[in-house]
Amino acid sequence: MLLGGLLGATLVRLSPGYGVEENELNSRLSRESVEALRAAHAQDASIPRFYLAYLSRLAHGDLGQSATLDEPVTQLLAERLPETLKSVAIGLGLGWALGLALALAAVASRGAANAAASAAAAALLSVPTAVMALLLVMARAPGRLAIGLIVFPKIFQYARNLLLRCAAMPHVLTARAKGLGGARILFRHILPVAGAQLLALAGVSVSMAFAAAIPVEAVCDLPGIGQLAWKAAMGRDLVLLVDLTMLVTLVTLAANMAGELVAQPGRTGEA
């Protein structure tokens, strides 16, 4: 996570144009104000010095001050994070509900339902996230549903393939040959085998949802951390950018690790 933050800070620092402050061209600012702006930028000039100072502040629970919004980053995160968590939770709920339901329907019927759901998933995979959010706003639907529609096709395709593979396993064929009902086969013989891998996918889907939150919040004007990241990038706010990079990296790593732990073979079975 710390390396992630350092990489983010380094990339930002090395990018052409870093340290150029548009306000320096503002004719209403005095020479002293312009010098103060340059001095403030000079403090961040060295990446190791900036990062060490940042880590030292972080150890004391201080995430620094946003240069563009002139507010403590901790306060900004406290205000914005719940909005993003809400969007991500709604998106994940919608994506998983749709994806799993249609995957189960596709496995059960394997005919028209499979073809229709596959076509819908392929179509949704072909629309940029930001356009999806715009289309939802145009239809007077909440823009955050776009996260669900971005997550859904990936869940559907993975879950369908996994369930189809599990349904063709010898113990399932035996259960079917013995005359067990479809629901009993699904809940007693397929889902327990597929469950571990589906839970591992849950970890990955969290990162997908967070990635989708950035354009969705920026386009739909939702006051979450995605929009904050967008504003920080536009305002070249290094402290805020590093904090957000570390926060999202932390969430992504935690979700992936949780998923990998659950999916470890031998614990809950493997498909």
Add this chain to the structure above:
Amino acid sequence: MKGPRRAALVFLVALGCICVFPRLVTPADYAQQLRDAPDASPSAEHVLGTDALGRDRLARLVYGTRISLSLAPAAALLTTLLAALIGGFGGFAGGWVERAVMAAADLVLSLPWLFLLITVRAFLPLNVAPMISVTITFALLGCLGWAAAARVICADVRTLRESDFVLLAHATGCGRLRLLWRHVLPNLRPILLAQFWISIPVFILTEANLGILGLGVAEPLPSWGGLLVELESFSSLASQPWLLAPLLLLVLTVVCFQTVLQG
């Protein structure tokens, strides 16, 4: 070859031809501003009308398609080469090198790459030339997309390194470089090709997202992402449905890529 796959291939080839010979579709210049005809409706002269600056929308769509469809494969090639180089080296060397490569891939994968892309792209100077901005946008896409493929390639090279035919070749005195070039690399071709084709629609969509957020290709160069910005005035879409043309073309193209891949 199945019907849908054949149709998708025909569509992509036709689109490729239009990209190579844009004058076949429209003689108009994508940057020429017709001051007396801004926001014009479709007509025989301007099939998709003109934008707010009086530029022919069809010409911008055709040249935007050319830019997106030529640079997305270039970025996909870059990402595939990087993945092959990094993953192949890690898998073939084994030991701590392989662990380091896997850790680096994990690090890049855990970073919010769209966020990084937005950040780095936003830090470019405001006066950057359009051609440089488009090159940097797609080069960034290519540089950030290697990690997932490198993991797969690394694991595959490790398997190949430990396979019987490579061990036999090694036992007969085959050098490491020759082993890699003659025995390992040819077996990676299907994975590298799949990675290349999978990356193209991903990069097209990412450029579109960046374009809508105002961080894509700089004006006056057109790209699909830049053309989709007009969708933000969605109140006028009902009366001007032709604004949806870039979105329809983009969706159709990505669907065709998916169809070809799945076929």
